[in-house]
Amino acid sequence: MRLVSTRIAAGLCGGLVLGMSVPASAAVDAKLLEMLKANGSISASQYAELQTELTSEKQAQQEAAAQQVKKSDLSAFEQKVAWAAKTEFKGDVRVRHETVKIDGESDGKNRDRQRIRARLGAFTEINPQVNTGIRIATGSSDDARSTNQDLDNYFDKKQLWLDMAYVDYHPTAIKNLHLVGGKMPQQWVNMGDVIWDSDINPEGVSASYKTNLGSSGVEMFGSTGYYTLKDNVNGDGVQFKNDLSMYAGQLGARFTPTDSLKVTLGGSVYGFKNDEDSRCPTTGTKTTPCALAVNGNSTSEFRLWEGFGQVDIANLPLPLSLYGQYVHNSETDSDQDDAWLVGFKSKLNAFSLDYNYRDVQRNAVVGAFTDSDFANGTTGSRGHKVKLGYEIDKNFGVGVTYFLTKADYATSTQKDAKVNTLQLDVEAKF
DSSP, X not given: OOHHHHHHHHHHHHHSOOOSOOOOSXXXXXXXXXXXXXXXXXXXXXXXXXXHHHHHHHHHHHHHHHHHHHHHHHHHHHHHTHHHHTEEEEEEEEEEEEEEEETTOOTTTSEEEEEEEEEEEEXXXXXXXXXXXXXXXXXXXXXXXXXXXXXXXXXXXXXXXXEEEEEEEOOTTSTTEEEEEEEOSOOSOOSSSSSOOTTOOOEEEEEEXXXXXXXXXXXXXXXXXXXXXXXXXXXXXXXXXXXXXXXXEEEEEEEEEETTEEEEEEEEEEEEESGGGGSOOSSSOOSSOOOSSOTTOSOOOOEEEEEEXXXXXXXXSSOEEEEEEEEEETTOOSSOOEEEEEEEEEEETTEEEEEEEEEEOTTSSOTTTSOSXXXXXXXXXXXXXXXEEEEEETTEEEEEEEEEEEEEESSSSOEEEEEEEEEEEEEEEO
């Protein structure tokens, strides 16, 4: 019971009336208070005291009700913008100085230039089963292999491109299954960049899944996908059957033979449909671009079989990772259809080191997709890549990368040339 009601009840008992129950509402209390005053059951001072308490209680009730309304309104607002609370913004800004030296070429091919890269993405949990990702990035062109923008042309404004836009459906009924559609991050494990430049974000649909095999400590992972490269590449109509497209499949495993040893092994296949229609003609003209047979390729037909692996060793004075990949193009009958890469990575405090050596034969991989920095982005190349990084502070560091390579088709005019590239980077991430 409230204090005012109790005191009024006491007044009723002492001055005559009321019986057994005490009114619950402030309106009834006010009426009883007037009755007590009218029949002389309480004095004027008692009336004033009870009237003050009743007014205070009424005001407190109104404030509580108003606060409850505010909480209810806030809850509705929070529900409307719940996606914002579950959105993560991520990005990076990189400033680079790059020197490219190709033996035998003029300054038109050899370059000293400054470049920037800026990327900003919003990644949202729409609900427990659906995520989306959107990212924009710089770029001197719409080249899928680069988000670098040259600092050139009299301080002009720089272009932004849509770099990612995808929906990721991962049903709670099947844990670790992801069905993704749109322009997405690479859904396969990319152990080296012989096949895929790390900037490439494929477009299409994919499914990926991973699971642990009981208590064995073995994790199996796999993915598959269908990706459209060029609509109606053969000019025979808008049906899917006339598109240049790619299908991909990958299967692998991660396991830990000992506490200090982690092993990753896997294999992939990347096949293409209607790729024969993307070759460059030897005579006449062709309206569709020669998208696949570029950067050293002499064929436009590809089915790439890949094996890859990595061993992480933890109980050494420095952590060490050994990695490698092997690729074979089964669609060519030439002797230029294999590629391989081996390398290692390590880290000491704020310093990191990554080294690899590779040999990429002319038709081993798709020239349009291979690493754009190695040997001027061409196949038919071999050589070293060394990358040293230093983290100055959290999410801020510097790096130097050096490519010491030799390319059979470094440019359209220069054959069998050394191509050396130096990159000095300052990068901030958020």
